[in-house]
Amino acid sequence: MTAAESYAELIRRAKDLGVLNSCAAVLGWDHQTYMPTKGGPLRGEQMAFLASLAHQKFTDPKVGELLSAVEASDLVSDPVSDSAANARELRRAYDRATKIPQSLVEELARVTTQAQQVWEQAKKKNDYASYRPLLEQIVKLKRDEADAVGYKDHRYNALIEEYEPGTSVADLKELFAGLTAELAPLVKKIVASPKQPDKSVLECEFPIDRQKVFAEAAAVAIGFDFNAGRLDTTAHPFCSGVGPGDCRITTRYNPRFFNEAFFGVLHETGHAMYEQNLPAEHFGTPLGVACSFGIHESQSRLWENQVGRGRPFWDHFFPRLKQTFHSLADVSKETFYFAINDVRPSLIRVEADEATYNLHIALRFELELALLSGDLATGDLPGAWNDRFETLFGLKVPNDVRGCLQDIHWSFGGIGYFPTYTLGNLYAAQLMDAVRREFGTGIEDDFRAGDFTRLKGWLNQNIHRHGQRYRAGELCRRATGMPLSPKPFVSYLSEKFGALYGVC
């Protein structure tokens, strides 16, 4: 077998796995949307069957042999060639999949399945104590996982590698320290401002059928292809990229609150446009997969916040909004715009505004680091959460439901996941900054005219089409000319909210 033949066989196997995993994606989507409740047990068997088959196919020693043959050839001499990029990322995934012992995979699956159920109950009953033993087990198993995978400096580096390859604890610590130092005083000034929005205009009658029509129209306007996707309703909104020509998003509607569905749809549409514009010819291989969780989140945040919470966007959409929702008849554009940009410290991450959101993440990052290193015992988590929360937000946490029990992530073993949300916010601001430098104020004229094609085209060109050819840091440098920095994000917030609240 020549190296080229090995590479071809490796790609054939990757594409086969891509098709197999896309079957699981359809079943996963169906599970959340339309599956009848009694279909649950069978769905569990189906998902386990497909996952086990995919694991078995991917960890076949033959895959390792093919990879080694490719790596020993000149197919990897140009590091950004198709073959080198595919080999690099397949190697990362293959090593991870083969280094973690099967017994640990099964133990993690067993414990996290149970933990999610217990967490759900604990959250209902404000009963952290019932959940603590499971969290304890998860932390221990994630340490074992890190040990199996291997790491430099901190076990956490092995965990975050699953979501954001190439990022380290050291990078994140520096990033969060800088960010917190800038954001905390900004938020303090905003809160103290006598100018405050009237949020009540967002809490009136918004008939669900009209919300659906309006949100879909916005999704189409920014570039979602409804012939290659869908929008459905679920309890927990998500975006599922099944594969070429098929990417599905969901939202939930609150008939008396505008933000939830509308900005949710913009957010998921941002994710979906990434999926819809990955190169179809590379489907199943790393070049056909999104770069990282942080870059994925940058796409959703960019459309939701940088665009969707901006003035030019509403210069275009506000007249149509008033035509659609008669309850807004007497509301001015400025009142509405201020209301959707309300900033205030709050207890719940998923309801947080652009300025306070990353403080929620900073808190979680600190705590999960401490849990993993053993500096923080699970028994001390609620206290540590509440203390740190008060320092960061100036708010007392009334109970664990609105404190350390609010997120599902740790219960599914997602330690290392949270920082990708902040990375997404920072990347989004830095990308938008680069777009403004390239197109000047013309890009906002586009938005005012309801035209988002130049922005979408720029993202297609600079982000989407590359798949995993570059790691996130390199992709950012190539797209924006600079390594990731919190500066564009902080400047964006200071300018926007400084003007709105008359501060800074």
Place this chain on the structure above:
Amino acid sequence: MTAAESYAELIRRAKDLGVLNSCAAVLGWDHQTYMPTKGGPLRGEQMAFLASLAHQKFTDPKVGELLSAVEASDLVSDPVSDSAANARELRRAYDRATKIPQSLVEELARVTTQAQQVWEQAKKKNDYASYRPLLEQIVKLKRDEADAVGYKDHRYNALIEEYEPGTSVADLKELFAGLTAELAPLVKKIVASPKQPDKSVLECEFPIDRQKVFAEAAAVAIGFDFNAGRLDTTAHPFCSGVGPGDCRITTRYNPRFFNEAFFGVLHETGHAMYEQNLPAEHFGTPLGVACSFGIHESQSRLWENQVGRGRPFWDHFFPRLKQTFHSLADVSKETFYFAINDVRPSLIRVEADEATYNLHIALRFELELALLSGDLATGDLPGAWNDRFETLFGLKVPNDVRGCLQDIHWSFGGIGYFPTYTLGNLYAAQLMDAVRREFGTGIEDDFRAGDFTRLKGWLNQNIHRHGQRYRAGELCRRATGMPLSPKPFVSYLSEKFGALYGVC
């Protein structure tokens, strides 16, 4: 390995295949309901991947060895034991799957995929000539299939065995001859009757949302479990039994015609209640699978026609119908009942009434027999169709769209499928006859009170729970005390329509 161990391993493999095939069922349902159009090519790859994997797993020589070991043991000494029934039906499927060469399977898949597209176009353009070469190829390939499988007397026996094991051309010829001899004169008398229904009452305003609510209520009333199933809208209605706890039906709504959606839902609900009441513990094995296509169709026809087009059913539902559809305010129950039982010769099988329906099938059975034997050339099909149609129905066929191009079946290779529709009608009448003998007129009092639990329970007990433990003929004999006969069906029609039209 002991015989018991071989059997356990065989069942384990069958259940694995059941799970795998149930994944394909979800993807197939999604394809017809919610998949975005551009997802088509990927869906094709997914279905091919799953089908090829299932074929590969099932035709593994190890399966043959396990089967032989079971067959050589006392596990098959009681022919209706779990193990004997499972071995018998797995053997039938295994032999069929291994006897047909892979090249023929692929050629059939290729040709029928193309033929379905060409048929669709040909139907649009009334262009039989463009479709004929593909039909020619299909007939040839189905002959090859029959030769590969092996048969007695007539190649057609090898084909119908896929849908209705245990039935033969000789049985069917006798059945259709008797049936046609009885039905043709009955239809003639009905047509000549001065008493005729006013069909226009069914062709007024029926708002789709109300049709949906009304049809779902009827489905619930007769026993469909919406926690273990769904009802969606598709161009071509179907029932898909995914597996335990998950069976999905579809219908289509015509806002100005009552029958289409309502009787369609009753029909699919009949199929679905069979699927929902198969023994879940046998899922994946023959004991967890419906007996035959004919028995499946008996369940849909029984609820659609024997129950749903009967007077007692409407004694219960007619008041609610009038409350739901205000356009029926001035329509009497008798007028409505006569209208839904309109009998008249017509060109299209799927729109046919209970009395003429089987004449459509008789025609197709004759013609596909002749095509397969070579007595009829594909070039002569339209002429043969039209001649025979005029003899049977007294109607001239104006074009092939309303003649030999109307059905999709031959284009997907379904030669041998049509007779199962008639078998379903006959089984339905014979089952209902047995029910009446057992419960007397009390069963109709049940219906008048909107109570269908005794009928459903009887079907659960006598049909559903058996899966493939018995072949269709034996199942019928056990449930009704008699072998299949057209008599109950002919008596049912004569009595019902004799009274309605004042004939006989």
